[in-house]
Amino acid sequence: MTDDKDMFICRCEEVTLREIEQAIDEGFVTVKDVKRVTRAGMGLCQGRTCSKTIARIIAQRTGRPLEDVLPKSYRFPVRPEKMLAVENEEFNDAKNS
Amino acid sequence: MTNSADVLVIGGGIIGLSCGYYLSKRGKRAFVLDKGGFADGASGACDDMILFQSKKPGINLELTFESLELYKSLLTEMEDDLGFANLGGMVLIENQQELEIMEEFVAQQRSYGLDVEVIDKREMLKKQPFLSDHIIASTYSKMDSQVDPFSVMRGFERKGALYGMKVFRRNGVVGIERLGTGDFQVATEDGNLYQAPIIVNAGGTWAGQIGTMVGANIPITPKRGQIIVTERVPPIGETNLWSAKYLVTKLRSDVVVDLNEDERTMGLSLAFSRSSGDTYLVGSTREFVGFDKNTTIGGIRAIINQTLKYLPKLRDINFIRAMAGLRPSTPDGKMLLGEHAGIEGFYTAAGHEGDGIALAPITGKLLASIVCQDQVDHRLDELSPNRFATD
Structure with a gap:
């Protein structure tokens, strides 16, 4: 029987709420920390789906304001990009959209 | 307090x-x-290698042997697989000059107890079928291992x-x-x-x-290494890969090695390893830019161009991330x-x-x-x- 704790928060890497809460309880209390210890947000979408949810879980569990927990930046590339894109001159555009 | x-x-x-x-x-x-x-x-912000082949006989190689044994015991101590894998590694050789230098280097490593050999093109392509045709031979060691940092x-x-x-x-x-x-x-x-x-x-x-x-x-001086991460893909060949060029320049300062612009200015050389997350970590640069740990478009472009030179079929694979770490280098x-x-x-x-x-x-x-x-x-x-x- 599964419960809410078995819900996938990060669908790309299949990381559950339970694993994320456990990491937070071990003292990993930023979105980056949680990512590096659980792989949540390390998959194909690079956290674009789950990082806000994870921030909310951290905020709730630690009692910190959500604004303090939300990630402030994303690394290039902001979405998956084919290797062959390097042949395209627009590749020089850091926005890469 | x-x-x-x-x-x-x-x-x-x-x-x-x-x-x-x-x-x-x-x-x-x-x-x-x-x-x-x-x-x-x-x-x-690094790759995941327990790499033997890059090391000259001496203290670093000796300690790597001991570290590998400790990693094996940590698997038990930590009750975790630690992302440990033993895929072996190959160093890709592109011309006769590199071949001669690598043959000599491999002989030195062997006499020091490292299980490594130079293999011909046919053997190489058996292990790595997608390599570019211009690569003439490679080394192979089954010792090279990896772990999830x-x-x-x-x-x-x-x-x-x-x-x-x-x-x-x-x-x-x-x-x-x-x-x-x-x-x-x-x-x-x-x-x-x-x-x-x-x-x-x-x-x-x-x-x-x-x-x-x-x-x-x-x-200690920061040396920036940029790396890109691919999407999850099935295994590309059996092993992890490096290019000989950087090793050769390090081993033999007396020979002139033909380097392209990126190799010369960014210290670019190939490092290609399959991570425990089934992605590939592909690098890397070696740049002296102080404590700046940003990734750069130039660096990412250089890494991709280089990767496609060695593995042309990777054109259609997505990369999902780029990262940079500052390696602590000593004189x-x-x-x-x-x-x-x-x-x-x-x-x-x-x-x-x-x-x-x-x-x-x-x-x-x-x-x-x-x-x-x-x-x-x-x-x-x-x-x-x-x-x-x-x-």
């Missing part, structure tokens, strides 16, 4: 956590102080906690004083004070700044490990450049052994920080 410990480890990367783990296992109460979050520095670091921290190790993050060290009692007092950004008779400086790229606080000269390519003469109780374990993951367990174990004053291991004399002491 003042916190007392037996040892303060400054730096919570893979080296600091390994030192903390092995010290606490030896019964020392160890606090690890880190200025950033979990794996914020070079340990979280994040799992190892979490393991050190989890198991270290059982022995009393504590990690304090987002808590950079701002000052070190010697008290009348002989103990060190360390002040951190948040206003806390920590005291202990012993400090282990595991500051990695930033170890020199910690050294300055106690008057120790630590010539002689060897780490600093040991106590500083004239600064009793101050030890450094830093300067691993690209071998931090490979050498983390052995570094922590040897450091703990030095701090606990076990019988002196004279092999380590050449790693003493005192080789850089200025008088």
